[in-house]
Amino acid sequence: MTKHEIQTDRLLLRDWRPEDHAPFAAICADPDVMRYIGNGAPRTEDATARSIRSFEAEWAERGFGLFAVELRETRELIGFTGFSWPGFLPEILPSVEIGWRFAKQSWGKGFASESASAALSFGVDELGLSDIVSIYQVENTASARIMQKLGMVFDRRTIDPTCGREVEIYRLLQT
Numbered sequence: 001m002t003k004h005e006i007q008t009d010r011l012l013l014r015d016w017r018p019e020d021h022a023p024f025a026a027i028c029a030d031p032d033v034m035r036y037i038g039n040g041a042p043r044t045e046d047a048t049a050r051s052i053r054s055f056e057a058e059w060a061e062r063g064f065g066l067f068a069v070e071l072r073e074t075r076e077l078i079g080f081t082g083f084s085w086p087g088f089l090p091e092i093l094p095s096v097e098i099g100w101r102f103a104k105q106s107w108g109k110g111f112a113s114e115s116a117s118a119a120l121s122f123g124v125d126e127l128g129l130s131d132i133v134s135i136y137q138v139e140n141t142a143s144a145r146i147m148q149k150l151g152m153v154f155d156r157r158t159i160d161p162t163c164g165r166e167v168e169i170y171r172l173l174q175t
């Protein structure tokens with residue numbers, strides 16, 4: 001399989017490894033992390049392991065996916081950023097979604113913005129993605145701020161049919 005890797009000042013965005021399972025399960029078991037994702041429920045270890053398999057399958061089958069994000073200084077897995085197929089929201093297909101999720105102890109340090117900006121450039125320049133959106137539940141203002149910092153613009157407000165929660169869509173306008 002092709003290796004996907006991006007280095008930024010402080011972070012390494014890379015393919016998933018078996019040793020990521022435990023730290024990623026800890027991230028997704030935290031109710032504060034999961035608060036604005038789907039119905040807001042924290043994930044079990046089994047569900048998290050299935051998620052990692054689905055991220056790997058997406059890279060293999062669609063040619064884009066979510067990167068594991070590692071802190072270069074400590075080599076610790078702190079979260080993910082990258083691309084996914086937003087099948088849960090059929091009205092925006094075939095757009096591809098850019099998203100992020102980080103461990104609570106790493107919030108507020110610019111890691112989400114730093115990694116998402118690098119992933120977005122990679123998606124456009126290397127993966128050739130031309131229709132990119134981002135989706136957040138309306139109370140998740142930190143996520144909205146990242147979209148704005150990435151230069152994305154408001155597209156619409158709608159309902160996530162899988163959980164009934166209100167979401168906003170931001171879109172990358174490409175020339």
Ligand SMILES: CC(C)(COP(=O)(O)OP(=O)(O)OC[C@H]1O[C@@H](n2cnc3c(N)ncnc32)[C@H](O)[C@@H]1OP(=O)(O)O)[C@@H](O)C(=O)NCCC(=O)NCCS
Nearest residue numbers: 033100101102107108109110111112113136141142143145
């Ligand atoms: C969303 C998330 C990735 C943001 O992480 P972060 O470390 O705070 O992100 P960054 O430090 O890169 O930047 C966030 C920006 O939002 C701002 N911000 C953070 N919290 C905010 C809040 N509660 N209200 C408004 N703005 C906020 C920050 O100031 C920063 O903007 P700035 O650079 O102009 O100051 C993190 O909170 C997270 O992982 N949450 C759980 C998973 C999740 O909700 N993912 C997104 C689903 S759409």
